Amino acid sequence: MDGHFKIIFPLILDIDDSFSVEFVSAKGDSLEFNEGIYYLCGDNGSGKTTFLNMLALIAGNIGKHAANKVSISFNGEAYNGDNFNYLRAADIREKNFCIFPQKAFFLPISTRDNYIILNGTEKEREKFFSSREYPDLLSGGQQQKILMDIVLDDKKPVWFLDEPLTNMDAESRHYFWITLDKAYGKGLAIIFFIDHWLDHIIISDPDFQHHCALGVTMKRYSKGISPDIESQGIQIYKNSSPHAFFSRQALIIEREMSLNKMGALSHGMHT
Amino acid sequence: MLFRKTTRKRFIFLVAAFMLMMGFNTYSYVMRFHKTETEKRDILNEKAFKLFFLRTRTSADCARFLVQNEKRFMDYSSEIVREAFIYQNNLYIHFASPSELMLNDGNRDIDLLYDLFNIKRVSDNFFLNPRDTGYEVNAKANYFDHNGVWLSDDILRVRHKGLRQDLLDIADMIRQGLSGKRLEIYNSIKTTIIDNIKRIPLQENYEPNPYLSRVENIVPMNFLYILTNIREDNSTDIMDLRESVRYEGDSSIKTVRSYVDIPSRYKDNLLYHDMEIYPRYIPVHAPELLKPRWNWLLYEDIYINSDFMDYIEKLHFKGNYMFSYEKSHIIEDRVKKINDDIYSNHIFFYLTDMSVGIAFPFMISLFAFIHLKTEISFLLMFKNRIRELLFIFWLMPVFLMLIVKGGILTGYLIYLNSLGYGTSTYIVFSLLMTFMLASIAFYPINRWCFSQFIGEKINLYALHKGR
Numbered sequence: 001m002d003g004h005f006k007i008i009f010p011l012i013l014d015i016d017d018s019f020s021v022e023f024v025s026a027k028g029d030s031l032e033f034n035e036g037i038y039y040l041c042g043d044n045g046s047g048k049t050t051f052l053n054m055l056a057l058i059a060g061n062i063g064k065h066a067a068n069k070v071s072i073s074f075n076g077e078a079y080n081g082d083n084f085n086y087l088r089a090a091d092i093r094e095k096n097f098c099i100f101p102q103k104a105f106f107l108p109i110s111t112r113d114n115y116i117i118l119n120g121t122e123k124e125r126e127k128f129f130s131s132r133e134y135p136d137l138l139s140g141g142q143q144q145k146i147l148m149d150i151v152l153d154d155k156k157p158v159w160f161l162d163e164p165l166t167n168m169d170a171e172s173r174h175y176f177w178i179t180l181d182k183a184y185g186k187g188l189a190i191i192f193f194i195d196h197w198l199d200h201i202i203i204s205d206p207d208f209q210h211h212c213a214l215g216v217t218m219k220r221y222s223k224g225i226s227p228d229i230e231s232q233g234i235q236i237y238k239n240s241s242p243h244a245f246f247s248r249q250a251l252i253i254e255r256e257m258s259l260n261k262m263g264a265l266s267h268g269m270h271t
Numbered sequence: 272m273l274f275r276k277t278t279r280k281r282f283i284f285l286v287a288a289f290m291l292m293m294g295f296n297t298y299s300y301v302m303r304f305h306k307t308e309t310e311k312r313d314i315l316n317e318k319a320f321k322l323f324f325l326r327t328r329t330s331a332d333c334a335r336f337l338v339q340n341e342k343r344f345m346d347y348s349s350e351i352v353r354e355a356f357i358y359q360n361n362l363y364i365h366f367a368s369p370s371e372l373m374l375n376d377g378n379r380d381i382d383l384l385y386d387l388f389n390i391k392r393v394s395d396n397f398f399l400n401p402r403d404t405g406y407e408v409n410a411k412a413n414y415f416d417h418n419g420v421w422l423s424d425d426i427l428r429v430r431h432k433g434l435r436q437d438l439l440d441i442a443d444m445i446r447q448g449l450s451g452k453r454l455e456i457y458n459s460i461k462t463t464i465i466d467n468i469k470r471i472p473l474q475e476n477y478e479p480n481p482y483l484s485r486v487e488n489i490v491p492m493n494f495l496y497i498l499t500n501i502r503e504d505n506s507t508d509i510m511d512l513r514e515s516v517r518y519e520g521d522s523s524i525k526t527v528r529s530y531v532d533i534p535s536r537y538k539d540n541l542l543y544h545d546m547e548i549y550p551r552y553i554p555v556h557a558p559e560l561l562k563p564r565w566n567w568l569l570y571e572d573i574y575i576n577s578d579f580m581d582y583i584e585k586l587h588f589k590g591n592y593m594f595s596y597e598k599s600h601i602i603e604d605r606v607k608k609i610n611d612d613i614y615s616n617h618i619f620f621y622l623t624d625m626s627v628g629i630a631f632p633f634m635i636s637l638f639a640f641i642h643l644k645t646e647i648s649f650l651l652m653f654k655n656r657i658r659e660l661l662f663i664f665w666l667m668p669v670f671l672m673l674i675v676k677g678g679i680l681t682g683y684l685i686y687l688n689s690l691g692y693g694t695s696t697y698i699v700f701s702l703l704m705t706f707m708l709a710s711i712a713f714y715p716i717n718r719w720c721f722s723q724f725i726g727e728k729i730n731l732y733a734l735h736k737g738r
Contacts, residue, residue: 015733049732053732056652057729058648058652058729058731058732058735059729059730059731059732059733060728060729061727061728061729062727062728062729063727065727066727066728085727086657086724086725086726086727086729087655087657087658089729090651090654090655090656090657091655093651093652093653093655094653094654094655098653099652099653101649101652101735105645105649105735107646107649107650108274108275108276108646117650117654118650118653118654119653151653
């Protein structure tokens with residue numbers, strides 16, 4: 001399945017009358033995202049999640065009335081096209097996007113039912129999920145792992161991963177990188193990835209190249225006074241062939257796990 | 272179930288309250304519908320409401336009345352019934368003779384009078400051997416008591432005496448111009464008929480129609496025909512004339528067959544207008560005075576021909592009093608009351624049912640949106656279930672309405688059927704119309720409740736966060 005985004009700047013999101021976000025690119029008026037993994041790097045509140053939400057069609061203005069608001073196209077179909085509406089947006093999301101939200105969330109039903117409702121593409125996989133276990137009762141890290149199993153589907157070409165590793169222990173993180181490694185290349189083509197702990201690894205990784213820098217301007221409007229303007233920046237790094245990166249990350253965690261085990265053993269010997 | 276446990280109970284209570292209110296309102300409507308429908312049916316089936324007796328003072332007045340009003344009555348689809356009248360609270364009515372019965376087409380207005388006064392069977396059996404084609408015929412020497420069931424013997428005796436005196440007076444009017452031997456024979460026959468006439472109760476414990484209970488006795492007019500025919504018959508030998516009317520041992524009068532027919536001189540003229548038995552009340556039959564009337568507000572009430580009623584009122588004002596004047600007011604008052612009840616029941620039902628049928632589903636959808644927006648927005652991130660979502664929250668209240676209304680309606684129709692009452696099927700239209708209007712009106716309201724999912728501003732991320 002193909003996956004290709006094109007953005008025409010400036011990209012504006014009017015959340016309501018009191019707040020707006022505007023993205024501009026340092027590279028020029030347009031920006032494209034093709035195959036590969038894209039890592040978004042920036043401070044808290046810099047607009048990384050908002051940018052991903054707009055790409056993933058879970059925030060933003062669509063349709064012909066939003067012509068000057070959103071200028072994103074996916075596989076050549078513009079979000080502000082004449083015939084683009086909420087149904088088409090939902091259709092694109094269902095067929096193409098996997099969205100891993102910042103905080104793990106589930107429907108108030110069993111893990112298996114969550115899988116059936118939210119994914120349900122593979123009958124065989126259903127039995128791996130418990131029909132008695134309610135995911136709300138699990139710990140944060142376990143919830144993230146379960147959610148990953150439920151929503152990440154290697155048949156969809158675009159994954160939006162918003163801080164998926166937060167709360168995860170070493171074993172889960174290892175499972176995460178292995179999952180990405182297995183999925184990438186099957187049907188998965190583009191990964192958008194946000195994390196606050198990998199910045200230095202990504203920047204120093206030889207496989208990642210700086211893709212572009214986005215300027216983000218946030219305006220807060222109040223009655224009778226001039227708007228409060230705040231500027232931020234987002235750096236986007238790209239790795240067109242991420243298999244080696246995924247393997248390296250998995251290996252690093254394996255070592256970490258071994259060291260931890262050895263540390264625990266030596267600690268046990270001393271005691 | 273997308274609702275969390277605590278919310279689930281509240282949602283169920285909301286749905287239960289909706290069903291209860293809708294059910295109570297529909298049940299109340301159906302009960303009042305049944306009540307008004309029964310009253311409507313009673314008044315439409317009351318034949319006494321289609322008959323008026325109007326007074327004429329003299330024979331000249333009677334003739335003028337008929338000339339002036341006969342056509343007007345026909346314009347109002349009504350008709351003057353000629354072969355009967357009321358005099359001194361007694362109904363004089365023609366009983367079809369055997370020779371007439373052979374020619375009777377069975378569509379005469381007078382049949383209505385037989386029905387109303389419950390004398391159909393009596394009139395059919397008045398002649399003892401109607402199929403006997405002999406020269407003579409036997410007729411019962413009876414008149415019929417219409418409302419004397421609970422009266423004392425003294426009163427009945429006084430009534431009998433009064434009637435007998437009336438008949439003697441009428442016979443004296445008929446004999447005018449007779450003299451000599453023929454007068455002697457006439458008087459003898461008059462005595463034979465009137466002395467032997469007996470009061471017969473219609474049936475044991477018979478209660479007359481309350482709107483006709485002022486009529487005391489029903490007298491076969493054929494006795495008067497015999498007297499007229501005796502006076503007129505010049506073809507019979509005077510000695511044979513004496514033998515032409517005889518009182519038999521079986522309380523019947525045996526007479527010449529042609530004597531019980533309407534005398535030829537009266538056949539195409541006003542009956543007995545030359546006898547001064549006035550004031551007399553002439554029956555007017557208005558079969559289409561009251562009819563069921565369909566209204567575009569999807570109910571059926573009673574149409575009353577107010578032009579006819581105004582006309583009757585005008586005649587009354589001119590001195591043609593009605594035998595039962597109060598009946599016309601009872602008809603108008605009852606029709607007005609029933610129509611008002613039908614109208615108010617339907618208007619009240621339409622307004623309340625539409626209010627409940629739109630407001631409660633609106634509350635249900637709003638409740639669902641407020642309590643489920645986090646779950647729904649999360650679900651929509653992965654699945655395109657917008658159409659199903661809108662459809663389910665539209666369909667659910669619509670389906671509940673259908674269950675409530677369909678259930679009550681089915682129960683009501685079964686109840687009617689068990690009573691053998693017949694089915695007033697047009698109740699289906701009012702229930703169906705309110706159901707359809709509420710369903711149609713609720714459709715955009717339901718979409719509006721979930722508008723944040725279906726607008727041109729996608730906001731799933733914020734909605735998922737509970738904003």
